[in-house]
Structure formats: C-alpha cells, structure tokens
Amino acid sequence: MPELPEVEVVRAGLEPAITGATVTAVQIFDERSLRRHTAPAEDFVDRMIGSTFAAPRRRGKFLWVPVDPSRTDSALVVHLGMSGQVLLREPDAAVDRLTRISIDMTNPEHGPVRVDFVDQRIFGSMALDTLVESGDLPGDLVPSQVRHIARDPMDPNFDDARFFTRLAARNTGIKRALLDQTLISGIGNIYADEALWASRIHYDQPTSALSRPRAKTLLAEVRLVLGKALAEGGTSFDAQYLNVNGESGYFSHSLNAYGQQGLPCPRCGRMIVREQFMNRGSHFCPWCQRVRGAN
Template identity: 45%
Template sequence: MPELPEVEVVRRGLAEHTTGSTIVQAEVFHPRVARNQLGGTVEIEINLAGLKISEVKRRGKFLWLELADAALDPTGLCLLVHLGMSGQMLIKDPEAPRNPHLRAKLELDDGKEVWFVDQRTFGYWWLGELHDGAPTKISHIAPDLLDSQADFAAIAHNLKKRSKDIKRLLLEQEIVSGIGNIYADEMLWAAQIHPQQRADRLSIKRLENLLECGREVMIKALAQGGTSFDALYVNVNGNSGYFSLSLNAYGQTGEPCARCGTAISKIVVGGRGTHFCTNCQRRR
C-alpha cells in the first residue's frame, strides 16, 4: 500500500497539473470507487462538474482536492482520494489508450484528464465537507511526520502511555499517520529499536528520536520518488520511485545490516512481515 512518501509524491504531481483547473466532467466506471459515498456514483458525477480545484492537500496516506466555485471562492467541499493497495492518480491526454483498470476520471478545462486506475479496487473517492482544514471523513486521522503542526513531544508521550509493541502502534493512524509496514521497519532500524519493544518501556527521549528518524526516512524517500516494488505504485506521470534501493531493513532478509553486518531477520508482528537487525535492535 502506498505510504506517506508515495502519497505525497502523487499529491505534488496533482498540485502541479490541476491547481486552478475547472472540472468539466467527472465519470465513475466502477461502483467500488463510490462505495463510501452517500448517493453513490451519481453524487460524485453531478456535483463535481463546474467546480475548480483550488488546492491539493494530504494527511498521512490520504489526499484531497479542495474545491472552489467559478470565482475561486471556497465551497467547503473536497474530493478525498484513498489509493488503497494499488490506486494510481494519473495525468493523461484524452487520446491516451484506456487502461483496463480505469475506475474513474476527471476531465479538466485545459484538456487534461485525471485518471483513477486501481487494479485491486481497494481505493475510493469521497466527495464531502471540510472541517478545520481536513475532510470530515478523516477527522480521526492524526497528524503525520511531515506535518508542520506535528508535536513530536506530545506524540511521544501518547506512545509512552501504551503497552503494545511499538511497531503495532506506529501502524495505528490515530496516533501518528502515514506510516505503513515499509517505513515502520525503516524508522525502527534507524532508531535501533526492536519492533516488539513495548512502547511504555521506551524513554520519551528514545521515542522522540524514533519520530525524528521517521521524518528523516520519509524525507529521503520523497527525494527518490517513494518506494516501488512493482508497477502498481507510480507517480502522476506513470514513473516509479527508487527508494527501494536505499532500504536498510524492509525486504532485506538475510542481507548484512548496513550498520553492523549481522544478517537482517524477519518475524511477524501484528500479522505483518517485520524486518530488523537482531544485534542493533535488541529487545529490552
């Protein structure tokens, strides 16, 4: 599933190509795209036509298009996009060959189209209201590691109250968002913390360092276009990211740790394959 860096790469691409454009027509080709929409497919198709895209924003693994009227006055509405396991938001010319997994599209007044391609159909679109700058549907989602408003000290204290394995907590989007399996492994490796270490047994200082390591990992991943293991994650132009070449833990089972040379091990934590160094990341 695309995590924060991958979704941010897509957000930046959409912002570059769509900000200020008017939606001429919206079409939904698969009912699962609108499965969370009161009113279904018709609600999206009818109400998007004629609105302008004023901004493209993101929180964690979610992105949304903020919508304005013809005079660029805010409508208080947004189109929320969740990419799911395989969703892609692509900028296309109308003449482009149709993708067999095209689930929805926006036609813009400059002749471009925005395609939502989703092979596994776990992603969705949701048209709804904004509240305090974010879609009401994701009001429970916490700030992410790249959010300028994220309070690492407060997040660390929140984690410290929990007796769960630290990796399980990192994947809970209500505490800190945007972290999935790949970046949880990478930030734990960087901070030298065992993925099964109970959060309440870590000091506030180590927890804050973990969050800082996570921010650094995300920034590095962004610089390399995110992580792609197959053709399912691409940016708006259809290009893959190459942060997979810089991974130190995730997917590196049996490879020597870049820090100490010990072979990277793999276990299962919370049903997720988890990669770590038994020497550098000892459980305490």
C-alpha cells in the same frame, strides 16, 4: 505501498495541473472505488461536473482537493490504499485496464487534462466529503473522513511533545503505535520497519518502556526516512507506484530492512529476518534490534 512520501509526490505533481481546473466529465468504470462516497455514484458524478478545484492538500496518506471553496464545503478525498495511482493523462490517451475512475477537466492555463484513478486491488477510493474543523487549529479544515487522522511528522504543526506523551501512555508495541494513524500518520509497513531498523528498536518494544531519548531518536529517524524517500520521489519495489506523470519512482536499493530478509544487515552483517506481526511482515535485525527494558 503508498505511504506519506508517495502520496506527497502525487499531491505535488497534481497541484499545478488541477488547481483552478474545472471538471467537464467523469467516468466511473468500477463503483467499488467510490466505497467511501456515502451517496450513489450518480451523485458523485453530478456534483463533480462543473466543479472547480482548489490546491490539493494532504494529511498522512489522505489527499483531498477542496471543491469551489467560496461556494461549498466539499472536497474530493483520495486514498490510494495498497495499489492506487493517480495518473495525469492527455485527454485522448488510452485508458489503462485497471482505471476505475476517469476525470476530464479544463485548466485555464494548461487546457484540457485527464486524471485517471488506477487501482489494482481496490483498497483505495475517491469520495466527495464535507470539510469540517480539524479541531486542533482554529480555522483548519479537513474532510470529515480525515478528522480522526493525526497530523503527520512532516507537518509543521506536528506536536512532538504531545506525541511523546501519548506514546508513553500507550500500553502496546512500538510498531503498532507507529502504524496507528490516530497517533501519528503517514507511516506504513515499509517506513515503520526502516525507521525501527535505523533506531535499533524491536518492533514489539513496549512503548511504555521506551525511554524519551530513544523515542526522540525514533521520531528523528522517521523524519529522516520519510524525507529521504520524499527526495527520491517515493518508494516502490514492485513498481505499483507511479507518480502523476506515469514515471516509476522506486528506489528499493536504499531499503535497509524491509524486504531484506535473508540478506545481511547493512550495519552488523547478521541476517535480517522476517516475522509475521499484525497480519503483515516485520523485517528486522535480531541482533541490532532487541526488546529492551526501561532504558
């Protein structure tokens, strides 16, 4: 499941190839991948062709590429959903069966390139959207679809104090809060479980009863887990995720809790369990991670 590290790897890989490139052709193989484009597919194609991209940007799991920034306030917004991949291909390379959108472009330095949006489950999407003020920093522009998304913990402008305040004001469970992209973005099921395991916090620990020191530990562990994944090039145990060069970037060996049910906890040796929570699996060590009172 692409989370912040995987999306960042895609962004970084795309940057040298598409910054300054001009779109020459667009093929839509499946219009469902344009679900978040509010106008018809023809509108998407018409506006894309001839457009020149600025450097790709990211907030949480959202990626966007400003289009002709001096002339327009548009951006190509990309979300990978559950199974999305953005692949950089030679213009004459074969098109993968699950390719939903294919974009041909010319880069003034590198010549013709092709970007393929491949997505098995079609939870991901591409869309052209309007850039608007983010509202938290003057002059900071984000696509309107991304405006409600909080800054992610790797963002230099992430406000730790504000996060702790908002977290403490919540009346909910900690994992639910971690997965709430309007509170903190970029964290999905895998890294939520990993950061909670590292912090020895139970997924259903009430946020209101989570002490400030433990919240600080958790945020630090979130950053460690994301940073480690970033350094390793993203996680994908099921090889759904490929980076922009089509190289598999998985390192499931470094997971301590996610998908480790039935295996010994790397810390205490007791068995990791998996429970259904929020319509998804939660993996944790029942010994190390227990719900605590106001401590």
